[in-house]
Amino acid sequence: MDIQDLAKRVIAGERRALARAITLVESGRADHRAQAVELLETTAPEGRQALRIGLSGTPGVGKSTFIEAFGMFLIEKGLKVAVLAVDPSSARSGGSILGDKTRMESLSREKNAFIRPSPSQAQMGGVARRTREAVALCEAAGFDIVLIETVGVGQSETMVAEMSDLFLLLLAPAGGDELQGVKRGIMEIADLILVNKADGPLKETAMRTCADYAGALRLLRKRVYDPEGFPKAQMVSAVTHDGLPEAWETMEELVAWRREHGHWEKRRAAQARHWFEEDLRIGLLSALETSNARARIDALGGQVAAGELSASRAADEMLAFLKLASDS
Numbered sequence: 623m624d625i626q627d628l629a630k631r632v633i634a635g636e637r638r639a640l641a642r643a644i645t646l647v648e649s650g651r652a653d654h655r656a657q658a659v660e661l662l663e664t665t666a667p668e669g670r671q672a673l674r675i676g677l678s679g680t681p682g683v684g685k686s687t688f689i690e691a692f693g694m695f696l697i698e699k700g701l702k703v704a705v706l707a708v709d710p711s712s713a714r715s716g717g718s719i720l721g722d723k724t725r726m727e728s729l730s731r732e733k734n735a736f737i738r739p740s741p742s743q744a745q746m747g748g749v750a751r752r753t754r755e756a757v758a759l760c761e762a763a764g765f766d767i768v769l770i771e772t773v774g775v776g777q778s779e780t781m782v783a784e785m786s787d788l789f790l791l792l793l794a795p796a797g798g799d800e801l802q803g804v805k806r807g808i809m810e811i812a813d814l815i816l817v818n819k820a821d822g823p824l825k826e827t828a829m830r831t832c833a834d835y836a837g838a839l840r841l842l843r844k845r846v847y848d849p850e851g852f853p854k855a856q857m858v859s860a861v862t863h864d865g866l867p868e869a870w871e872t873m874e875e876l877v878a879w880r881r882e883h884g885h886w887e888k889r890r891a892a893q894a895r896h897w898f899e900e901d902l903r904i905g906l907l908s909a910l911e912t913s914n915a916r917a918r919i920d921a922l923g924g925q926v927a928a929g930e931l932s933a934s935r936a937a938d939e940m941l942a943f944l945k946l947a948s949d950s
């Protein structure tokens with residue numbers, strides 16, 4: 623594969639090249655990894671930046687419907703929209719991708735849209751890196767908006783928030799007691815809460831839910847990277863499209879403020895640092911899984927179990943072993 627040529631075609635915004643490039647970064651093969659690194663290093667200097675919007679919400683809250691509606695809204699504004707999905711591997715079966723195709727019917731036909739389902743990979747760490755690289759490729763391909771969708775399960779939300787400029791939390795209209803069900807940690811990373819399905823008979827419940835969440839957000843500690851009155855809670859309907867322009871207005875206002883006050887760059891810099899440390903951690907963990915290291919761990923583990931060696935001394939010995947191993 624000619625990587626320089628592929629890079630050129632990605633930068634020219636060719637969707638098929640972008641799809642191939644993402645397949646390359648998703649591959650676990652060592653030779654592909656080297657090519658992926660070359661590709662990313664060739665496309666990065668273009669310095670293109672998209673607005674990265676993370677989007678999370680429990681199954682059935684309307685993420686796919688919202689992305690279809692919001693994506694089309696953005697495209698009508700002349701923007702190019704990429705959609706990437708991140709799912710904890712077991713949470714979703716292959717069938718839902720077909721479901722999404724029908725739910726994102728207009729968007730998937732748009733030439734200014736690019737939709738990519740989740741890479742199937744067991745480890746969250748691996749998924750994080752691949753998704754970040756896919757985001758970078760979409761930026762290089764000239765997309766203005768990259769939407770990163772995840773279902774609200776486990777670690778995936780914090781992971782997506784750590785690679786987004788804005789993090790949206792989609793919620794359903796619900797009774798007051800369900801408010802408790804949203805974990806505080808998730809509220810703390812949300813930049814905008816959108817109460818979806820604010821239409822028809824659900825509208826009144828949605829209004830109450832929205833007021834409840836607005837109240838809950840006000841109780842959280844103020845974040846330096848927010849202007850007065852943020853984070854906000856607003857209502858939308860992915861079906862009637864009510865509230866979409868207002869939601870976008872809020873996002874634009876927040877982004878403009880953060881750019882003006884240096885928080886956009888600061889956040890990206892902090893995220894880059896975070897991912898460096900995260901990749902380092904993953905690298906160290908996988909160094910424990912080479913067959914040499916594994917054999918040593920098993921041997922030391924046996925000694926610990928037999929009471930011949932203390933757990934802490936065994937750990938020290940293992941660390942010393944790894945250092946020797948990485949020196950050689």
Ligand SMILES: Nc1nc2c(ncn2[C@@H]2O[C@H](COP(=O)(O)OP(=O)(O)OP(=O)(O)O)[C@@H](O)[C@H]2O)c(=O)[nH]1
Pocket residue numbers: 679680681682683684685686687688718725773818819820821822824858859860861862
């Ligand atoms: N009334 C109403 N229904 C909606 C709205 N948005 C989505 N729905 C419905 O809610 C159901 C779930 O919508 P999806 O978009 O598939 O939800 P999702 O969050 O993508 O679900 P998963 O992919 O399973 O996580 C569908 O029947 C939608 O038609 C809305 O704004 N109003």
Ligand SMILES: [Mg+2]
Pocket residue numbers: 685686687722
């Ligand atoms: Mg969906």
